[in-house]
Every structure is written in C-alpha cells, then in structure tokens.
Amino acid sequence: MCNQKIPMPTEAEKQRAIARILDVSLSPRPSLGRELLETLRAVGVPVLFFGTWDCLALSLLIWALSLLPALVLAGSTGSLAPALFLFSPLLYAALSLLTGWKDLQTGLWEWTWTFRVSARMVAALRMLGFGGVSVLLCVPANWALWLLTGQERSFGWMLALSLASLFLYGALSLLCQRLRGPAGWLAAPVCWVLLGLVPLIWPRAAEWLTAVPTVVFCLLAAAGITMYLLELRRFCRRPMEGGVSYAFR
Amino acid sequence: MLSVEHVTKKYGQFTALEDISLTFTPGVYGLLAPNGAGKTTLIKMLTTLLFPTRGQILWEGEDIQALGAEYRGLLGYLPQQFGYYPNYTPRHFLRYAAALQCIPRREADGRIDQLLETVGLRDIADKKMKKFSGGMLQRVGIAVAMLNDPQLLILDEPTAGLDPRERVRFRNLIHALSGERIVILSTHIVSDIETIAGQIIMFRDHRLYCCDSPAHICAQFQGQVFQLPAGTSLAPGQFLLSEGQGADGPVLRVLCEMPPVNGTPVTPGLEDAFLAIYREGQP
Numbered sequence: 291m292c293n294q295k296i297p298m299p300t301e302a303e304k305q306r307a308i309a310r311i312l313d314v315s316l317s318p319r320p321s322l323g324r325e326l327l328e329t330l331r332a333v334g335v336p337v338l339f340f341g342t343w344d345c346l347a348l349s350l351l352i353w354a355l356s357l358l359p360a361l362v363l364a365g366s367t368g369s370l371a372p373a374l375f376l377f378s379p380l381l382y383a384a385l386s387l388l389t390g391w392k393d394l395q396t397g398l399w400e401w402t403w404t405f406r407v408s409a410r411m412v413a414a415l416r417m418l419g420f421g422g423v424s425v426l427l428c429v430p431a432n433w434a435l436w437l438l439t440g441q442e443r444s445f446g447w448m449l450a451l452s453l454a455s456l457f458l459y460g461a462l463s464l465l466c467q468r469l470r471g472p473a474g475w476l477a478a479p480v481c482w483v484l485l486g487l488v489p490l491i492w493p494r495a496a497e498w499l500t501a502v503p504t505v506v507f508c509l510l511a512a513a514g515i516t517m518y519l520l521e522l523r524r525f526c527r528r529p530m531e532g533g534v535s536y537a538f539r
Numbered sequence: 540m541l542s543v544e545h546v547t548k549k550y551g552q553f554t555a556l557e558d559i560s561l562t563f564t565p566g567v568y569g570l571l572a573p574n575g576a577g578k579t580t581l582i583k584m585l586t587t588l589l590f591p592t593r594g595q596i597l598w599e600g601e602d603i604q605a606l607g608a609e610y611r612g613l614l615g616y617l618p619q620q621f622g623y624y625p626n627y628t629p630r631h632f633l634r635y636a637a638a639l640q641c642i643p644r645r646e647a648d649g650r651i652d653q654l655l656e657t658v659g660l661r662d663i664a665d666k667k668m669k670k671f672s673g674g675m676l677q678r679v680g681i682a683v684a685m686l687n688d689p690q691l692l693i694l695d696e697p698t699a700g701l702d703p704r705e706r707v708r709f710r711n712l713i714h715a716l717s718g719e720r721i722v723i724l725s726t727h728i729v730s731d732i733e734t735i736a737g738q739i740i741m742f743r744d745h746r747l748y749c750c751d752s753p754a755h756i757c758a759q760f761q762g763q764v765f766q767l768p769a770g771t772s773l774a775p776g777q778f779l780l781s782e783g784q785g786a787d788g789p790v791l792r793v794l795c796e797m798p799p800v801n802g803t804p805v806t807p808g809l810e811d812a813f814l815a816i817y818r819e820g821q822p
Contacts, residue, residue, distance in 0.1 A: 337638040341624040397622030404586045405639035406612040406687075412639075529604070532588045 322523045326418070329411040338415055341398070342389045349384035356380050357431065361438060367490060370439055371451060371499040374432075376486030378452040379459030381427060383479050385420040386463060390475050403532030410526050417522065421460055428452050443500075450507035457514025464521035540564055541585070541691060541721055546594035548580050555580040557745050558594070563691075563721045567713070568750075569732030569739045570725040571809075573817055576742045578725040579619060582695045585723065586616045598691075612640065615689030619696045621680035625669035629660055629679045632668065636683045647686070654682040658712060674705030678712070685716060692722045698731050710735055729810040739809070741816060748816065757807045760794065764811050765802035767791045774799065780814045794818070 299307065320328075330338065339346070356377050363373040393399040403409040432448045463478035489496040541563040548556045556577040570578045583589040584596060587603055587610065596603045603610045623632060630651060637647035655661045658678040663671075668679065677697055684692060694713070698706045706728075713722065714735045724732055732739065732753075739756055741748040749756060764780065769789035773779060777795040784790070793799060794815050807815075 332641055333638050337635060340635045341627070393622075396624060397618065397620045398624075399622075400588060401616070401618050401622050402639060403588055404611055404614060404616045405636070406608050406641045407639045408608065529590065531590055 322526060325526070326411060326415055329407060330415055333407055333412065338412060338419065341396075342392070342416070345385065345388035345392055349381055349388055352384050353381040353427070357434070360435065363490065364435070364439060367493070367496055369496050369500045370435065370443060370448065371502075372486070372489035372496050374435075374448060374451050375455045375489065375499060376483070378428065378455035379424070379482060382420050382424040382456060382460060383463070383482070385423070386417065387475065387479065389416065400532055408526075409532060410530065414522055414526050417460075417464075421456075421518075424456055425453065428456060444504070447504045447507070450504045450511060451502075454507040454510035454514055457511050457518055461514050461517035461521055464518060464525055467521075467525055540599060542597045543581075543585075544595050544597065546581075546584065546591040546596060548577075548584060548589065549592045554745055556742070559742075559747050560594075561740065561747065561750055563723065565719050565721055566737040567717050567722045567724065567732075567735050569736030570723060571727065571729065571732060571739050571813060572742045573727055577745055578727075578742070579695055582693055582723070582725055585691075585693055586614060587611065612687060613690045615684035615687060615692040617677075617680045617684045617694045617697055619699065621676055623668050623676060623679065626667055628665045628667055629655065629682070630664045632679065633682060633686060637686055640687045642687060650686060650688075651682075654685055657685075657716070658682045659708075672705075673700045674702070674708070677701060677705070677709060681709075681712060681716070690720050692716070692720055694722070694724045696725055696727070698726065698728060706731065729808075729813050733809045741813075743816065753809050756812045757809055760807040760812055760815055762804065763794055763796060763815075764805050764807040765793050765795065765799055766805050767793055767799060767802050771799075771801065778815070778818055780811050780818075 360373040360377045363376075364370045367373070390399070393402075399409075402412065429449065432445065432452055436443075436445045436448055459478065459482055462481060466477040466481075467474045469477055489499050543559055543561040543563075546556060546559045547554065559581065570581065572578050580589065584591055585603075587607075590604065598606060598610055598613075627635075633651045633654070634644075634647060637644075637651065642650065652661075655664045658681055660675065660678055660682070663675070668676065671679070681694070681697070684694070697713075698709055701709060710731060713724065716722075717735070724736065726732055737752060738750055739753055740750045741756075766785060767790065768787075769782065769791055771791060773791075773793065774795075776797070777793050777799060780792040780794050782789065782791055792805065792811060793802065794811070795802075798804065
C-alpha cells in the first residue's frame with residue numbers, strides 16, 4: 291500500500307483550474323445584435339407584427355392628427371421647441387402602448403413567453419421596428435412643420451430636437467419597464483407629458499429650450515440612442531417573469 | 540422526466556406554495572384543489588412564467604430556466620384564458636404559433652391540417668375566430684399546445700366555462716392525445732380528471748397533500764362514507780359531504796368513522812374524497 295501523500299491544489303489553484311475548464315467548455319454568448327437577427331430570420335417580419343396592424347394604423351392616424359395641435363401649440367407659444375419636444379415620441383409611444391395593451395387584453399402577452407422563440411426578443415425587435423418607423427416619419431413631419439412655420443429655425447435644429455426627444459423617450463420607456471405591473475407601461479408616457487408641459491406653461495423654459503444649439507441636441511440624441519440600446523440589452527437578458535401580472539391581480 | 544424539488548413560491552409576504560416536491564413521468568396528472576390553492580402558481584412555474592422563490596424545477600436533471608428555449612420547445616401550454624386574435628382564422632393563428640415554435644412552414648402546414656382534423660375544426664379552419672364558442676376556442680387552444688408534439692403538455696383549467704357536452708368532448712380529446720407524454724391538467728372539477736388522470740396531485744394549506752392514484756385517494760375513506768335519508772339530523776363527528784338523489788328519493792352523503800343509524804355504506808368516489816379533504820373546519 292502506498293503511503294505517499296498526494297499533493298492537493300490550493301483553493302486559488304482550484305478556482306483557476308475551474309475557470310480555465312469553463313472558459314474552454316462554454317462558448318461565449320453571441321452579441322445581442324446577432325441574437326436579434328437570428329430571431330428575425332427565424333420568425334420573419336409578418337410574424338413579428340402579427341395581430342398588430344390595426345395598432346399600427348391607429349397609431350399612424352393619431353400621429354398624423356397630432357400635427358395640427360402641434361402647429362396650434364407652436365403658434366400660441368411663439369416657439370416650435372415645446373411642441374416638437376412633446377410630440378416627437380408620440381408615434382413610438384402610441385405603437386408601444388397600443389400593441390402592449392392589445393396583447394394584455396387578448397391574453398397573448400403571457401402565453402407567447404412559453405414558446406421556443408423568446409418573447410422578449412420579439413418585443414425588442416418590435417420596439418426597434420417602431421423606433422425605425424418613428425425616425426423615418428420624423429424627417430417628413432419636421433420638413434412639413436419647417437415649411438408651415440415659415441422656416442423660422444433651421445431644419446437641422448428641428449430634426450436634432452425631434453430625434454433627441456424620441457431617443458430619450460425610448461430610453462425612458464425601457465427604463466420604466468423595470469417597474470412591475472401596469473406602472474412599467476404607463477410611467478414613461480405620464481412622465482413625458484408632465485415634462486413636456488413644463489415649457490408649455492412656463493415661457494422661460496420654452497425660451498431656454500429654443501436657445502439650445504443643434505449640437506447639444508445631437509449629443510442628447512446620441513446619448514439617448516446609446517442609453518436605449520443598453521437598456522434594450524438589459525431588457526432582453528435579465529431574468530424576468532413573464533407571468534408576473536398573475537401575482538398582481 | 541420532470542422534477543420539482545423543494546419549490547417554494549412567495550408573492551411578497553404571501554406564500555402561495557411551500558416546499559413542493561414532485562416527480563412527473565409520462566402519464567396524465569390531475570392537479571386538483573380548490574381555487575386559490577396554488578395550482579396556477581405551480582403551472583406558471585412549470586411553464587417558466589414564474590420563478591421559484593426557493594428550490595428548483597428540473598427537466599431530465601437540468602434546470603428549466605437554464606434550458607430556456609430548449610425546454611420551451613418541448614412544452615405545450617394551454618393557459619386558463621386562451622388568448623387569440625378574434626379577426627384571424629384558426630389556420631392563420633396556428634401558423635403564427637408554429638412560427639414562434641420554430642416549426643418549418645411546410646412541416647407546420649401538414650401538422651396544422653392533422654391537428655384541426657383531430658380537434659374537429661377542419662370545416663371551420665378558415666373562418667374568423669370571433670364567432671367561435673368557448674368550446675371551439677379551447678379546441679383551437681389545444682391544437683396550438685399540440686403543434687410541436689410536446690413531451691410535456693400543461694393545461695390550466697381547460698374545461699372552465701364549457702358546457703357538459705364540450706367538457707366530455709374535451710376530456711376524450713386529452714385522453715386521446717396523452718400518449719407517451721407528461722400531461723398535467725389543472726382543475727377544480729373532479730369529473731374532469733376522475734376518468735383520465737393516473738395520478739392526482741392535491742395541495743392543502745399551500746403544501747403538497749398527496750400525489751396518488753384516484754383509487755388510493757378514495758381508499759383512504761373506504762368505510763367512512765354513508766348514505767342517509769334526506770332530513771336526518773347529523774350527529775357530532777358526522778360531516779355532510781353532499782346531497783343527491785338515491786333510488787328511494789333524496790339522500791345525504793356523510794363522512795364519519797362510525798356507521799350512523801340508518802346509514803348505508805357506499806363506495807367513496809373522488810368527489811367524496813375531495814370534499815372530505817377540503818372540508819371546512821377540518822382539524
């Protein structure tokens with residue numbers, strides 16, 4: 291019988307060995323962009339927006355009709371900035387709220403979490419789609435307002451303000467998704483309306499917003515889109531209970 | 540094999556389920572308990588919609604949360620309230636669900652035709668669902684749940700709101716589809732599972748009370764259930780289970796340890812056992 295002592299590794303050596311084994315055996319997680327692309331390839335655009343076309347049509351109608359009050363507001367306050375700030379995220383907000391509300395009402399929201407395709411990936415792709423549509427429509431809307439208001443400010447300034455407002459709202463809405471229950475959906479639009487009312491009812495805030503240069507709005511837009519994408523990654527990756535509404539009924 | 544290991548679920552301070560351990564192998568399991576006992580909470584944890592506060596749920600030894608899409612791909616689920624878009628046809632809706640389950644279109648179309656035939660909706664496969672009855676919608680729901688030929692089929696109160704004919708039809712359908720898979724059927728209607736479930740799971744006080752065959756559960760009360768003529772005053776220690784019609788008129792079904800005067804012993808059914816287990820004021 292061999293009485294020779296077998297040298298045992300220290301705790302640090304054990305941890306290093308485990309880490310090396312895990313590094314070799316576990317493949318790195320693909321990037322969010324790749325995961326989203328794979329999901330899009332797997333389901334296709336029609337499935338992504340299945341059942342939401344009525345919400346899309348209604349949101350577009352609401353958005354188109356909002357151009358009139360935006361013009362009236364611009365006329366009454368003597369500045370375009372407060373109206374642009376308030377109304378720019380309207381299409382995105384309407385799309386997100388109406389599709390979310392419809393899925394909750396029909397009982398589909400929770401059910402889709404039990405399918406092979408991740409419901410959160412589908413939701414993230416929808417958000418990106420809604421964001422894309424909002425950005426695309428932002429350009430002609432600003433162009434129309436620019437012409438209708440007698441080109442009082444530069445088109446670039448208006449577009450920068452609109453995009454900054456849209457991206458910051460997008461980031462805020464995703465941030466609010468951390469809240470549980472209906473608050474997660476409703477907090478962002480409520481906050482935005484309250485924030486948007488400040489320059490409308492307080493002329494000095496409107497003057498201050500009008501004086502902000504284009505470059506600052508560009509920086510805010512860049513910060514907004516960065517925050518939006520970071521929050522989108524968190525939304526897709528963090529453990530989340532799809533059936534949590536059951537606990538709050 | 541699906542195993543639930545020492546699972547506890549709390550909603551804030553409220554404990555919905557406490558230290559539940561169960562093992563599921565192929566067969567039909569009936570989750571039978573009164574409303575609010577924790578059936579839906581367990582089902583939501585089995586479908587990954589809720590996470591256990593403590594304990595874990597394993598599929599073939601691996602945590603279902605870690606398995607993620609792989610686990611969801613072998614799961615078929617019919618929720619308590621089946622969600623659908625009323626302006627779509629069952630065929631369109633099933634194609635949508637097939638895409639979410641990553642089933643290739645050609646394979647899905649064949650499977651959809653076959654399932655619509657099985658659930659008796661072939662003739663109305665292209666009609667909008669807004670005009671469908673509750674039973675027809677539940678049949679669309681079961682077709683959706685069966686799309687991926689699941690190894691684990693979970694049905695949460697599938698017969699709630701159905702008329703007796705639809706309930707019998709639905710029961711027969713579940714029986715026909717059970718095959719070599721695990722079927723977990725939650726209900727508070729005893730007759731729904733009495734004939735089709737091999738094992739009955741019951742909760743009491745948010746804990747597991749039993750997981751046993753209907754025969755064994757009923758056997759616990761053998762010699763303790765008696766029929767008495769209606770109008771008989773009950774003595775202490777006698778518990779009224781139900782009232783019904785006997786061959787000679789209205790009767791009472793009573794639970795007691797000692798045979799009552801004028802009492803006729805009867806074979807306890809699952810409903811008697813259910814009423815006995817969940818009787819109010821029980822010590």
